[in-house]
Amino acid sequence: MLQQTQVSTVIAYYTRFIDRYNDISSLANADPDDVLALWTGLGYYARARNLHKAAIIMVEKHHGEMPDTLENLMALPGIGRSTAGAIMALAHKQAFPILDGNVKRVLARYNAISGWPGKKQVEQNLWQLAESLLPKKRVANYIQAQMDLGATICTRTKPLCSHCPLQQDCKAYLYEDPRNYPSPKPKKETPLRQTHWLIAQNTHGEIFLEKRPNHGIWGGLWSFPEKNEMKEVQFCSEHQLNIKTISTTPMAPIHHVFTHFKLDIYPFLIQCEYNSQQIGDNNCTGWYTIRNALRLGLPAPVKALLTLLE
Numbered sequence: 001m002l003q004q005t006q007v008s009t010v011i012a013y014y015t016r017f018i019d020r021y022n023d024i025s026s027l028a029n030a031d032p033d034d035v036l037a038l039w040t041g042l043g044y045y046a047r048a049r050n051l052h053k054a055a056i057i058m059v060e061k062h063h064g065e066m067p068d069t070l071e072n073l074m075a076l077p078g079i080g081r082s083t084a085g086a087i088m089a090l091a092h093k094q095a096f097p098i099l100d101g102n103v104k105r106v107l108a109r110y111n112a113i114s115g116w117p118g119k120k121q122v123e124q125n126l127w128q129l130a131e132s133l134l135p136k137k138r139v140a141n142y143i144q145a146q147m148d149l150g151a152t153i154c155t156r157t158k159p160l161c162s163h164c165p166l167q168q169d170c171k172a173y174l175y176e177d178p179r180n181y182p183s184p185k186p187k188k189e190t191p192l193r194q195t196h197w198l199i200a201q202n203t204h205g206e207i208f209l210e211k212r213p214n215h216g217i218w219g220g221l222w223s224f225p226e227k228n229e230m231k232e233v234q235f236c237s238e239h240q241l242n243i244k245t246i247s248t249t250p251m252a253p254i255h256h257v258f259t260h261f262k263l264d265i266y267p268f269l270i271q272c273e274y275n276s277q278q279i280g281d282n283n284c285t286g287w288y289t290i291r292n293a294l295r296l297g298l299p300a301p302v303k304a305l306l307t308l309l310e
C-alpha cells in the first residue's frame with residue numbers, strides 16, 4: 001500500500017508528464033528518450049514505451065484521435081480488454097464491461113465466484129457476469145461506480161458491507177466471509193537474482209553509461225554496465241572499456257524488488273584515468289557528467305547511485 005507522501009509524489013510525476021504531453025500528437029512527436037526520462041521514478045517503464053507507441057499509431061492510423069471501437073483500442077500496445085472497455089464506456093459512452101482488480105473483487109464477492117481470477121476459467125466467468133450485469137443506460141456512471149465501490153467500500157481486507165448498496169444480494173456477504181473472495185494467487189517462491197554494476201568514473205568526473213535493450217527489465221533506460229560476477233567487472237573495465245583503473249571501491253548493495261523476481265545489485269565504483277580517446281560516445285553508450293546523466297531516463301537504483309555520487 002502506498003503512503004500518502006508516495007501517492008503525492010506519483011501524482012506529481014504523472015501531472016508533470018501530462019503537462020508536457022498534453023495531446024496525442026505532442027506525445028507521438030516526442031523523442032523516446034525524453035518520454036522515458038520524464039517517466040523516471042514511476043516504474044513500469046513498459047507503460048511509458050507503450051503510451052508513446054500508441055500515440056504514434058493513433059497519429060498514423062486514427063488522425064490523432066483515440067479509436068472508438070474495442071478492436072482498434074485493443075490493437076494499441078498496452079491496452080487490454082478491460083482498459084479498452086473502460087475507454088469505450090467512459091469516453092465514448094458505449095456499453096462495454098470492464099474487469100480491473102477492483103471490479104474483479106466486487107463481482108467475485110457479489111456472485112461468490114471462487115478461484116483465483118488469474119485462471120482462465122475464473123476470468124471467463126467474471127467477464128460473463130460483468131457483461132450480464134451491464135445496464136442499458138448511464139453505462140459510464142455504472143462503470144465508474146463499480147470501480148469506486150471496489151476502491152472504497154469493497155476493499156480487499158476490510159470490506160464495509162454495512163455501507164454497501166449491494167449488501168442485500170451479495171452472496172459472499174450473505175453466506176460466507178467476503179474476504180474469502182476472490183481466492184488469492186497460488187504462492188510461488190520469488191526468485192532472487194544477483195548482478196554486479198560497474199560504475200566507471202574518470203578524473204573529469206564523467207560516468208560511463210550504456211542504454212539497455214528496448215525489451216526486458218528497464219528496457220530503453222540508461223544504466224551502468226552489468227555483469228553476473230565480480231571477475232567479469234574487472235575484465236570489462238580493463239578489456240572492454242579499456243580504462244586505466246586507479247581504484248575499485250565496493251558500494252553498499254541495493255535490494256530491488258520486481259513483480260516476478262528480486263534483484264540484489266552489487267555496485268562497484270571504479271575510479272579511472274581520463275582518456276581523450278575513451279571509447280563509447282555514441283547513441284547507445286557514453287561518458288556523462290552526473291548532472292547530464294540525471295536528465296536521462298534511468299532506473300530508480302541508477303538514479304539513486306548517481307545522486308549519491310553527485
Ligand code: SF4
Pocket residue numbers: 106109110153154155159160161164165166167170171172173178
Ligand atoms: S456486500 Fe460486502 S462483500 Fe458484498 S459487494 Fe458489498 S462490500 Fe463487497
